[in-house]
Amino acid sequence: MASPVLLAGVAGVLMMLLCVPLGLHKVQEGCVGVYWIGGALLSSTTYPGYHTMIPFITKHRSVQISVQTDVVRDIPCGTSGGVLIEFEKVEVVNRLNPGSVIGLVKNYTVDYDRLWIYDKVHHEINQLCSTHTLQEIYIEIFEQIDELLLERLQREWNIWAPGLELIAIRVTKPRIPKLIGKHFDAMEAEVAQLTSVSAEQQIVLQEAETTRRKAVIEAQKILEVAKINCQRNIDEQKSKLQVSAIENEMLVARAVSNADAVFYAAKQEAEANKELLTTDFLELERVRSLSKNAKFIVGSQIPNSLFVGDSAGKIGKLLK
16 A cells, blocks of 8 residues: 555646646747736736746736737717718727836736727727818818827827837728718819819910920020120220221321421421521512512603613612
8 A cells, every 4th residue: 555655746746747738838929928826917927938837826818019900990970060970990000018018917907909099099089070070081181180190199108008109090081971972072073173174274384384484595595695796796896996096096196297297397498598598688589579570661652671660770770
């Protein structure tokens, strides 16, 4: 008969062999393991791989810390005008900081995303719709809804769920009543037509602007050529004036030279004549002048010759 000690040892070994498989568990990549003993959350976590725990006493869950996309579907909301619309899908791309896992699970359990993603997106969508009209939600600010939701969610998370990081939000076009949808479709068609007409007008304006610029460039080119030709004509006239001025200076110099020569000849002649102005020469010239003015009378009744006036005696004396 086996001893009680041996039986106890065998029983312990059997219990260990049974507990090891029951307590062995695996944490997937991109997750961390969190543990509870008797309902109390432990302050430590485990990383991906195989781990052991005490079965029936310890409880464990895996919490994802890699980037994940939570899809919130079918979100009804009413606009400020009382029209009921529905957002088919809102995708929330987020990531949990590993150091914040224990605090977040302790405050909101491992289903923290139910409160801070699914319920929060519903709440923010309804808040947004209640303060805007259908026209604004469906057309005017639709492209801004992603940014508005991202800003509001991240602000709330920073206060109440630190460590939860919002990366991006993608919102699909809301579903609206069919009758109103037809109206918006007609409006979209008109907008598309106006856009097309506006684009055609823009093209025409651009072509006109291009033509105008070409004309301006051509006119500027012609003006530049005209300026060059005008400047060339001015330069030619200046050159002609300079040549004429030089010719005039040469003529003046030649005239001055000729005048100086005439003056010099006259001066020399005057000086020569001055040498000739003797008493006898002057008397001879006077007599010659008188003789030119003398009158001779010839006839059969008078002497052969006769001198009348005082000059006759003087001539006679000179002739002696």
